[in-house]
Amino acid sequence: MKNLPSRPPFRPSGMEKATDGANDKSASKKKPRGPKLDAERVSREEILRAGVPAGSRFKGYKSCFVRDLVLAVELVHYRRECWITPDGKTVIAPLPAGIMGSYGPNLRRLCLMLHAQGQVTTGRLTTLLNDVGIDISKRQVVRLLAKGLDGFVAEDAAVLHAGLVSSSYVTVDDTGARHARGNSHTTQIGGEYFTVFRTSASKSRLNFLSLLRGNYKDYVLNAAAFDYSAERRADPMLVARLRTIEPQRFCNEVPFLEYLAGKSIDIFDRQVVGVLAEAGIWGSIRHHGLVGDMVIVSDDAGQFRVGNHALCWVHAERLLQKLMPAKPKELRSVALVRDLVWRFYKTLKAWKQKPSLHAVQGFRRRFDKIFTMRTGYDALDKLLERLHRRKDELLKVLEHPEIPLHTNASENDLRTFVTKRKVSGGTISPAQTQFVAGTAASPAIPCSG
Structure with a gap:
């Protein structure tokens, strides 16, 4: 509808990040840098001479590995043999695999990589290829991207x-x-x-x-x-x-x-x-x-x-965030329930790492206690009742600890x-x-x- 306020933005609840344990935070720290593991793939070795005064003694070499990119344009001239068989048929040597029209497989790989992974548009991709010396039109770039995808x-x-x-x-x-x-x-x-x-x-x-x-x-x-x-x-x-x-x-x-x-x-x-x-x-x-x-x-x-269905906890908690309490008591009720849900979710995540059958009934009772409480805030109480009806789907992880929450x-x-x-x-x-x-x-x- 026109001339009405826009939909209010809802920020992410932060429940998933806030319920990560201390171990997860320490694991997210940057690891100390070490030697690269690709030194065995050296493609070229070059000796650099040093300008030294007379009388200096040679002490060997100091290695330094530099990673670089070689982007070269090739125009390959294939001379295909032509033969006439005794029965009059013409046999022509086949082209290498991957060639499409007048363009080779390496060019097509580059187009696919830049367009699919780099999100480069076909127009910019055409300009880039023309700038490095490849004569190709936008229509041909589209063909390279859309044809032969079997x-x-x-x-x-x-x-x-x-x-x-x-x-x-x-x-x-x-x-x-x-x-x-x-x-x-x-x-x-x-x-x-x-x-x-x-x-x-x-x-x-x-x-x-x-x-x-x-x-x-x-x-x-x-x-x-x-x-x-x-x-x-x-x-x-x-x-x-x-x-x-x-x-x-x-x-x-x-x-x-x-x-x-x-x-x-x-x-x-x-x-x-x-x-x-x-x-x-x-x-x-x-x-x-x-x-x-x-x-x-x-x-x-x-x-x-359908089938064996489970609910996303983040989306379930987001429903609490979307409530719009108008009174201080309603604000406190929503904050209390969200705090209880966050604590329950954090405990559930910890249990998921080390599942134990002894704790399953405790989780179910605690879930009932949270989602059957009544706060006096009608919208919140109806939402809690609605989520409680989805108990089996929200607690599906207790039966299948391998599934995400x-x-x-x-x-x-x-x-x-x-x-x-x-x-x-x-x-x-x-x-x-x-x-x-x-x-x-x-x-x-x-x-x-």
């Missing part, structure tokens, strides 16, 4: 599949994105050893489940699917029509919808079909052995609340996309979207052609 796409898909099969937990988050001049959403899924990004037009639960399905496109109506539909309170009469002795598997959405229509289910009812489609995808996830007992840690966004890692990973959005504004083609997703998840650009 290796990135395949590797990214394999990373997602391996993560969904083997990880004990994932943290998830999403952010806005621009694609094809329209609003889209980028979802991050990451575990201890992997991170992937997917951009789509929707941020619904159906979309998130399709991401958890990995590289599969099928729908499966099995026991897991029917259990999911019961949790989502689907119409039992409709679900009964779909039950069969053996699981039903459909290769994609089209035969799945045909099957629903054949069971007299209105496939144009988005609410009904949406729940059944979610159930079919969840059945596919279980059918392929994905997710398993993996814990999904999120910021309580509704689309992420927050989604900070996901938020940090998504900053890559936020920066990219500010620099480039968005993507146009699906190839660009695949490139951004594939390279953003990689700590370094592969050196293969």
